Amino acid sequence: MNRYEEGLERLREVSGEAGPAVLDSLSDIAPGFARLVAEFGYADIYGRPGLNLRQRQLINVAALTAMGTAAPQLRFHADAALHVGVTPEELVEAVLHMAIYAGFPAALNGLAVVREVFAARGVVFEPPAPLEGDRYARGARLLEEVDGHAGTAVVDALADIAPDFARMIIEFSFGEIYARPGLDLKSRELATVGACVALGTARPQLRVHLHGLLNVGGTREEAVETIIQVAGYAGFPAALNGLGVAREVFGERDASQSESRDTSAATD
Amino acid sequence: MNRYEEGLERLREVSGEAGPAVLDSLSDIAPGFARLVAEFGYADIYGRPGLNLRQRQLINVAALTAMGTAAPQLRFHADAALHVGVTPEELVEAVLHMAIYAGFPAALNGLAVVREVFAARGVVFEPPAPLEGDRYARGARLLEEVDGHAGTAVVDALADIAPDFARMIIEFSFGEIYARPGLDLKSRELATVGACVALGTARPQLRVHLHGLLNVGGTREEAVETIIQVAGYAGFPAALNGLGVAREVFGERDASQSESRDTSAATD
Amino acid sequence: MNRYEEGLERLREVSGEAGPAVLDSLSDIAPGFARLVAEFGYADIYGRPGLNLRQRQLINVAALTAMGTAAPQLRFHADAALHVGVTPEELVEAVLHMAIYAGFPAALNGLAVVREVFAARGVVFEPPAPLEGDRYARGARLLEEVDGHAGTAVVDALADIAPDFARMIIEFSFGEIYARPGLDLKSRELATVGACVALGTARPQLRVHLHGLLNVGGTREEAVETIIQVAGYAGFPAALNGLGVAREVFGERDASQSESRDTSAATD
Numbered sequence: 001m002n003r004y005e006e007g008l009e010r011l012r013e014v015s016g017e018a019g020p021a022v023l024d025s026l027s028d029i030a031p032g033f034a035r036l037v038a039e040f041g042y043a044d045i046y047g048r049p050g051l052n053l054r055q056r057q058l059i060n061v062a063a064l065t066a067m068g069t070a071a072p073q074l075r076f077h078a079d080a081a082l083h084v085g086v087t088p089e090e091l092v093e094a095v096l097h098m099a100i101y102a103g104f105p106a107a108l109n110g111l112a113v114v115r116e117v118f119a120a121r122g123v124v125f126e127p128p129a130p131l132e133g134d135r136y137a138r139g140a141r142l143l144e145e146v147d148g149h150a151g152t153a154v155v156d157a158l159a160d161i162a163p164d165f166a167r168m169i170i171e172f173s174f175g176e177i178y179a180r181p182g183l184d185l186k187s188r189e190l191a192t193v194g195a196c197v198a199l200g201t202a203r204p205q206l207r208v209h210l211h212g213l214l215n216v217g218g219t220r221e222e223a224v225e226t227i228i229q230v231a232g233y234a235g236f237p238a239a240l241n242g243l244g245v246a247r248e249v250f251g252e253r254d255a256s257q258s259e260s261r262d263t264s265a266a267t268d
Numbered sequence: 269m270n271r272y273e274e275g276l277e278r279l280r281e282v283s284g285e286a287g288p289a290v291l292d293s294l295s296d297i298a299p300g301f302a303r304l305v306a307e308f309g310y311a312d313i314y315g316r317p318g319l320n321l322r323q324r325q326l327i328n329v330a331a332l333t334a335m336g337t338a339a340p341q342l343r344f345h346a347d348a349a350l351h352v353g354v355t356p357e358e359l360v361e362a363v364l365h366m367a368i369y370a371g372f373p374a375a376l377n378g379l380a381v382v383r384e385v386f387a388a389r390g391v392v393f394e395p396p397a398p399l400e401g402d403r404y405a406r407g408a409r410l411l412e413e414v415d416g417h418a419g420t421a422v423v424d425a426l427a428d429i430a431p432d433f434a435r436m437i438i439e440f441s442f443g444e445i446y447a448r449p450g451l452d453l454k455s456r457e458l459a460t461v462g463a464c465v466a467l468g469t470a471r472p473q474l475r476v477h478l479h480g481l482l483n484v485g486g487t488r489e490e491a492v493e494t495i496i497q498v499a500g501y502a503g504f505p506a507a508l509n510g511l512g513v514a515r516e517v518f519g520e521r522d523a524s525q526s527e528s529r530d531t532s533a534a535t536d
Numbered sequence: 537m538n539r540y541e542e543g544l545e546r547l548r549e550v551s552g553e554a555g556p557a558v559l560d561s562l563s564d565i566a567p568g569f570a571r572l573v574a575e576f577g578y579a580d581i582y583g584r585p586g587l588n589l590r591q592r593q594l595i596n597v598a599a600l601t602a603m604g605t606a607a608p609q610l611r612f613h614a615d616a617a618l619h620v621g622v623t624p625e626e627l628v629e630a631v632l633h634m635a636i637y638a639g640f641p642a643a644l645n646g647l648a649v650v651r652e653v654f655a656a657r658g659v660v661f662e663p664p665a666p667l668e669g670d671r672y673a674r675g676a677r678l679l680e681e682v683d684g685h686a687g688t689a690v691v692d693a694l695a696d697i698a699p700d701f702a703r704m705i706i707e708f709s710f711g712e713i714y715a716r717p718g719l720d721l722k723s724r725e726l727a728t729v730g731a732c733v734a735l736g737t738a739r740p741q742l743r744v745h746l747h748g749l750l751n752v753g754g755t756r757e758e759a760v761e762t763i764i765q766v767a768g769y770a771g772f773p774a775a776l777n778g779l780g781v782a783r784e785v786f787g788e789r790d791a792s793q794s795e796s797r798d799t800s801a802a803t804d
Binding site for chain 2: 558562564565566567568569571572573575576577580584600603605606608609735736737760763764767768769770771772773774775776777779780782783786
């Protein structure tokens with residue numbers, strides 16, 4: 001099986017017949033490019049180990065929602081997400097999660113696309129029940145779990161200029177969005193890393209959330225694969241710059257662990 | 269009155285019945301998110317002091333025009349701008365002002381949305397008369413007024429590589445756009461700061477125009493509130509990175525004032 | 537002939553009657569802005585030497601495709617590109633080239649616009665035959681030709697974190713896209729520089745490809761003009777920040793040449 005056939009087979013696995021139909025639609029003007037979509041996008045990228053298809057689709061949905069410039073592709077990948085087993089609730093949550101990183105318009109316009117996909121598939125969606133309890137306490141606990149010291153540092157750094165905004169990060173971002181059921185923390189961090197790489201304007205946040213992904217059980221391989229996965233949707237510069245941040249984050253963690261070992265050796 | 273009721277009331281104040289209708293439309297798929305829009309967006313953000321509703325709507329219109337990714341929300345906020353007393357001329361000017369910061373396509377596509385809003389409201393718009401006089405002189409005077417030394421420094425820095433482009437900044441950006449009647453200088457700087465925060469790609473310009481806002485009578489509170497206002501439309505990373513620039517700018521101004529005091533003391 | 541008449545004449549040269557029609561459509565709401573489009577956009581920018589109309593249109597098409605936020609303007613400039621003599625194949629290639637820098641969705645959505653333009657003009661397009669031979673060898677040769685040491689450095693820097701991604705850059709970006717016939721290397725670098733300036737998120741890549749443009753026969757004047765050309769489509773901050781990178785690149789090349797001269801003098 002050559003790369004094109006391999007890509008086409010994986011494209012069918014991801015999207016059913018929707019993907020091959022998109023490729024066919026390019027035959028009049030860019031058949032060679034259609035071949036590249038299959039070969040590069042699906043044989044080379046989707047064929048890599050390190051992330052499963054559900055994770056790749058959640059990352060795509062997050063990145064395309066955050067970018068806000070690619071509604072046809074968001075529709076395609078939201079549909080494909082359901083095709084590979086992402087639940088309707090996970091799909092909605094991945095889109096809503098982008099309110100934090102790309103703003104409410106991005107999330108609202110993403111929801112409109114998801115609603116179309118649900119209608120076309122006849123999905124009857126049951127929204128989750130409202131959260132109960134204190135959102136500040138809930139948010140502070142989640143911020144600590146995801147970001148550890150880095151999250152506290154972000155909040156502390158705002159004390160002199162916008163302490164209320166720090167409270168919003170805890171209450172809204174973590175207490176209201178991260179705390180929602182339906183999408184586990186690790187998937188939220190995969191989505192966050194994918195979106196920050198795609199936006200290309202959120203380098204400090206990408207750094208914090210690469211740490212966050214590793215803090216909640218993600219591996220370095222998953223982090224790198226998430227960044228590479230985004231190359232196809234936001235371009236190679238986005239991915240290259242994201243890999244640069246990942247290198248720094250991995251170095252920081254190595255240094256920190258080696259320091260712990262040194263301290264531990266010194267106190268032996 | 270709880271946060272949801274408070275948010276809903278303010279949403280009605282901002283947009284009439286259009287806002288509640290948007291929230292209702294989310295009931296099938298994301299009712300909890302609709303609640304967050306009211307609570308976070310309108311009780312928490314719009315409820316803050318430091319900017320009035322007209323200013324908040326001008327900032328939204330500027331940011332959404334510059335982003336170019338959220339036409340439905342731009343339509344909503346352009347309509348709401350008129351609802352809270354922004355004049356048709358101010359609305360048009362806030363959109364046109366974005367030609368400088370996000371390019372002509374952003375401004376042209378924003379105008380198309382404004383035209384729809386005018387048509388739906390039956391607004392009969394009378395464009396302003398053309399400017400008379402020398403645009404270079406007009407632009408140089410406004411550049412000095414808004415940016416002071418920083419503006420001159422930007423222009424001087426281009427002397428070795430693109431002196432003609434420096435002339436365009438003076439003649440086009442300041443002489444043709446800033447000089448237009450219908451939107452006062454402080455509002456233009458609020459719009460500029462909002463747009464540069466939302467774009468996330470214009471850090472040096474954000475720095476210059478945070479100084480500019482303070483130079484033309486804006487306060488530090490207004491600067492911080494403008495940045496926080498944008499969080500809902502472009503995401504928390506945009507706002508966090510904007511606050512980082514604001515901290516630097518405030519520090520520079522403190523240092524400069526303290527230096528003036530030292531010099532003044534030394535020469536007493 | 538005043539600036540407005542000069543701009544209008546050049547707008548006709550670029551776009552036929554399509555451009556004046558756009559300006560007329562603004563008469564109800566922003567006639568002064570229509571005048572600025574003609575004066576600033578077409579008298580000031582298009583009137584500059586250093587790039588011909590075909591090059592300017594290729595750069596516009598690349599930048600607008602990469603931005604993904606301005607479909608009406610992309611349609612206008614794709615049509616104008618054909619009007620000034622860009623071939624259908626060059627137009628398709630400039631759009632496809634953006635898959636590297638802005639992702640597949642940007643390229644696919646750009647192709648959809650080009651297809652509309654072809655249909656409206658009755659263009660019957662014959663896609664090029666598939667490339668033959670080893671894409672890795674082809675890509676490595678082109679990477680060396682375009683980027684020289686800088687390209688190798690980018691690839692080497694990935695060895696520790698994502699060596700497979702470095703292979704993809706060689707095989708996909710250079711072996712599959714740069715290698716396609718129908719758009720010469722210098723035009724590809726003009727398109728790349730224009731897109732990286734417009735995106736505003738690809739500073740390291742802008743640096744590499746400003747070198748690349750100069751490496752494949754572009755001049756410093758063409759580099760500067762490309763950046764200034766983008767000001768109208770992505771805003772002045774994008775262009776100003778691009779000029780800052782150009783200044784660094786020119787300085788590096790001056791230093792490197794002066795070093796060569798010193799070494800050469802020392803060994804005389």
